Amino acid sequence: MSEPAEKPPGTAWSGLTEQALFVLVAILVPVCLHAIFRAVPTEEKMGVVQRIFYFHVPSALAGFLGVGLCALFSALYLWRRDRRLDLLAHASAELGVMFLTIVLLTGPIWARPVWGVWWTGEARLTSTLVLWLLYAGYLILRQSTENPEQGARFCAVIGLVGALDVPIIYYSVEWWRGLHPKVLKISGGQGLDAEMAKALTLCSTTFILLFLLLLLQRVRLGRLQDEVESLTLVANRRAPYTEPA
Amino acid sequence: MTYLRAVLLVAEKDLKVELRSREQVVTLLFFALLVLVVFNFAFDFTVIDFVTLGPGVLWVAFIFSGVLAISRSFQIEREQDRIQGILLAPIDRSAFYLGKVAATVLFMAAVETILVPVAVVMFNFRFNSQTALVVLAFILNTIGFAAVGTLFAAMTTSTRRAELLLPLLLFPAAVPVALAAVKTTTHLLAGHPFAAYSHWVLMSAAYDVIFLAAAVLLFDEALEE
Numbered sequence: 001m002s003e004p005a006e007k008p009p010g011t012a013w014s015g016l017t018e019q020a021l022f023v024l025v026a027i028l029v030p031v032c033l034h035a036i037f038r039a040v041p042t043e044e045k046m047g048v049v050q051r052i053f054y055f056h057v058p059s060a061l062a063g064f065l066g067v068g069l070c071a072l073f074s075a076l077y078l079w080r081r082d083r084r085l086d087l088l089a090h091a092s093a094e095l096g097v098m099f100l101t102i103v104l105l106t107g108p109i110w111a112r113p114v115w116g117v118w119w120t121g122e123a124r125l126t127s128t129l130v131l132w133l134l135y136a137g138y139l140i141l142r143q144s145t146e147n148p149e150q151g152a153r154f155c156a157v158i159g160l161v162g163a164l165d166v167p168i169i170y171y172s173v174e175w176w177r178g179l180h181p182k183v184l185k186i187s188g189g190q191g192l193d194a195e196m197a198k199a200l201t202l203c204s205t206t207f208i209l210l211f212l213l214l215l216l217q218r219v220r221l222g223r224l225q226d227e228v229e230s231l232t233l234v235a236n237r238r239a240p241y242t243e244p245a
Numbered sequence: 246m247t248y249l250r251a252v253l254l255v256a257e258k259d260l261k262v263e264l265r266s267r268e269q270v271v272t273l274l275f276f277a278l279l280v281l282v283v284f285n286f287a288f289d290f291t292v293i294d295f296v297t298l299g300p301g302v303l304w305v306a307f308i309f310s311g312v313l314a315i316s317r318s319f320q321i322e323r324e325q326d327r328i329q330g331i332l333l334a335p336i337d338r339s340a341f342y343l344g345k346v347a348a349t350v351l352f353m354a355a356v357e358t359i360l361v362p363v364a365v366v367m368f369n370f371r372f373n374s375q376t377a378l379v380v381l382a383f384i385l386n387t388i389g390f391a392a393v394g395t396l397f398a399a400m401t402t403s404t405r406r407a408e409l410l411l412p413l414l415l416f417p418a419a420v421p422v423a424l425a426a427v428k429t430t431t432h433l434l435a436g437h438p439f440a441a442y443s444h445w446v447l448m449s450a451a452y453d454v455i456f457l458a459a460a461v462l463l464f465d466e467a468l469e470e
Contacts, residue, residue: 078466134417141414144404153466154400158414161393164459165418168452172421175444176428 014216021213028206035199043196052110054199058207059102060128065211066096067135067166074159077152083226084219086152089159091218093138095211100132127173134162251336255344259318260351269317273310273356280306281364295370300430303364304423307357307383308390308416314352315394316411318345319402328468338468339461342395346457349391350384357383370434379433385449386426392453393418396460399467425449 036054043050073089076082107125108118119125138158145151192200263269284302322328331341361379364370394415401410425445432442460467 078463130417130420134414137410137414137417140406141400141404141410144406144410146404150403150469154404157396157400157463157466160463161396161418161456161459164455165421168421168448168455169417172424172448175448176424 014220018213018216018220021209021216025206025210025213028202028209032199032203032206035202040195040199041193046110046114049110049113052106054203056103056106056110057200058204059099059106061204062207062211063096063099063103063128065208066092066094066099067131067163069215070096070135070138070159071163074156074163077156078160083152084223086148086156087219087222088215089152089156090142090222091215093135093155093159094218095214097132097135097139099207099211100128100135103128104132123173123176126176127170130169130173131166134158134165138162248337248340251340252343252347255331255336255341256347256351259345259348262321263348263352269314270352270355273314273352274359276313277306277310277356277360278363280309281360281367285367290368295368296431296434299364299368299370300427300434303361303430304386304426306360307353307387307426308419308423310356311349311353311387311390311394312412312415314356315349315391315398315415316402316408318349318352318395319398320407323402332468339464342399342460342464343457346388346391346395346460349395350387353387353391354384357387379430382426382429382433382446382449385446385453386422386429389422389449389452389456390415390419392456392460393422396456396464396467399464403469421448421452425452 032054036051040051040054042048069092070089073085073092077085077089107128111120112118138155141158142151142155145154281302284298284305288298288302290298319328322331332338394411397414397418398411401407401414404410425448429442429445429449432445
């Protein structure tokens, strides 16, 4: 046997995309760092610490993208029952949790000098934390199921219920209390300085690309894990247990 | 057999089991009571107004005992594989789900009915005519909690960490219920007009409808095959 008989469909395409994304991200990350630490003017009132904003907001975008994609792929999985869709849902949830962790870590670092506290019961902090807890639960559920098929089904349900819950959680916590700075115009702020907006767009794009790169790699890893598992199964079947001589 | 009749039969079965064994509601009640007692020690209610902390304390007690009720509700089906019998029965699986939700709501309501007067006495609160509306808030939020909890419990009981996983998944998902319940109760006890908390009541109602509908559609996937 010289070559694997057949590669799963879509492998060549995703391999190429993965390489292209890798090159793009490798170029963009130093550019972002330059933009954040050299090019962008220091914020007038908050000072240097405001620069963490260029990590915080893009991570939040990537985190929410993860949660959204997880719901999308969960729904598609329940419809088509394709293992690849489940791998995508799982990878999206994992990355969502990872990027939300970055959001929850960078937030307090900024809040301490600016608000004077590490953490408050403020609305967006709380809803992000709740979201993080929900999807951390998703990952724990996946580890606790008895077989992958069951894990895929149960997690798809959680992914969908979670997506329905996110807007309700958001509004309930918002009504409960709100004080988060509304910087971007969409959320009612007065908008950013042109230089800052440019840097933010650049960093957000980079983070989204990084997200996609990690997503493809995680899916490939999942596929390899599946392959190892099935090969182990075959090997075990071919070599029945023999009494030692 | 009509759909509604199937729902009622499942609920009736759970109630019969409970009436004969009388183990669940009593245990839940004592557990909820203990939570109140713990809070009674933790906060000095002679200094703090009941309206400020009371609703939160009450709902922590309801939610904790509710999680126990929900996970128990599926554990009894797992014992001796009773669930197989129900899955083989010629009823829609979502009817089984709705019956379970109905029974859980009744158990939780029983606990709530007994616990509220106890709390009122314990924390020296004075009732007025409007406070009776609290019942509505309790029912709406209990349904929402039981709706999501029952869907999740169907999944978690067949996993390795059943008892641990249910609260882990349910508490974050039920945050809107907890907030709406506490806020509505606070407004009601403080005697505010309906306009002050109508959005919370609406949210609770919307939560109930959305998740009951979602669970009816998804319940098939949540069962072990």
